[in-house]
Amino acid sequence: MRELRVVGGPPPERADAAQNRRRIVRAAAELIARHGPEAVSMDEVARAAGVGVGTVYRRFGDRARLVYAVIDDRERGFQDAFIHGPPPLGPGAPAAERLRAFLHALADRTEAQADLLVMAESGPPDARFRDGSYALYHRHLAMLLGRIRPGADAAYLADALLAPLAANLFLYQRRTRGMPLGRVKAGLDALIAGLIPGLNRTDHDPSGEGL
Amino acid sequence: MRELRVVGGPPPERADAAQNRRRIVRAAAELIARHGPEAVSMDEVARAAGVGVGTVYRRFGDRARLVYAVIDDRERGFQDAFIHGPPPLGPGAPAAERLRAFLHALADRTEAQADLLVMAESGPPDARFRDGSYALYHRHLAMLLGRIRPGADAAYLADALLAPLAANLFLYQRRTRGMPLGRVKAGLDALIAGLIPGLNRTDHDPSGEGL
DNA sequence: AGCATAACTGGAGTATTCTCCGGATACAAC
């Protein structure tokens, strides 16, 4: 009995190709960890992985996608913390609380991966959006917003709330403007306060954490 | 009687250098208009301007700054429409109305210059922020926000309201997601509605323009 | 006018991303 391929699905990846992919990602991650994200060229990655540079491009298409593959490797845990994990990030808490918790968690992730993210978001202008994780965050945010404000344009607002966490702006605020991380989170709170019925009259930090 | 240079100011630009700068910007603008922004290499610009490529880099530092120079050339009018122009964009209208008008005008500008802006915002990650116009928009927005919500973090919120109008996101929404321009503006209205006391309870378009 | 010097010029050179395609190879069918 032979298993049939899903109609229209992509052809399965050959075993050697899959192994090469893993080797490339691992080599890239190690080089980045050792020399910093900017100092690592595609040729070096290819050599360290023991493959030709053509293979790297065949697997990943461009530099941005390779870097995203490294990032995804690091944050698989975060990716389902807000889907399956415990409240307030995961299901169980009110949507407004989940929204806030999600943005804070995303700020923490951006802080942790900032250099890698900046590198990934350079390159093609749509690099950030075509990556699977952006779509995931967008869907999640749109779902929460849809519950909080049924009449609003959740798809637009999801993009608009993700935009201030673009790595280039985030890093500019943190490094050049010198804003502490807590101030960024408090600013995000102020931004969403207006979108949450019942909170829009106060400028106080609802959690009492201060900045 | 000799005129003294302002202490600490940059040395004045030599006459031939100023002429070369104008020739470079003009050549770049013409090449971009003819072949599209992506098809223009720095070497071509240099040749068309009749200078060496080293001169282009001496004047502008990198590709992003050259493109911003071309953009600035095109929108000098817009730059003071919201500073000296008539209401609701310029002074005279309530701050909340000016805020809304400004974001709409900025959306129109982003629409008009989208390809150029995308090109300019590629390159160094902080390309967008170090350009003079970003600082101008940021100051203006922070000033308006400071009047509307004295207690809020105007500097952060100004960045956050500029973020959804980053060219790469804007173009992705317009072209890939297929959002009409009016929907972007309506979404921005929804975003700021929460920041403006008294408007935060309605999802209606306050202007009645629809989308 | 002549001179000293700081600024400018331009093109060869470097580094890097990404493309292309002839040859090798894994996998399926028999």
Place this chain on the structure above:
DNA sequence: GTTGTATCCGGAGAATACTCCAGTTATGCT
């Protein structure tokens, strides 16, 4: 096992952003 073929491999090559520096020129001072 053998064979056919779709997929994959890898390095040479093209394109291009940016650097460097030896020679030139504008500018201010005397």
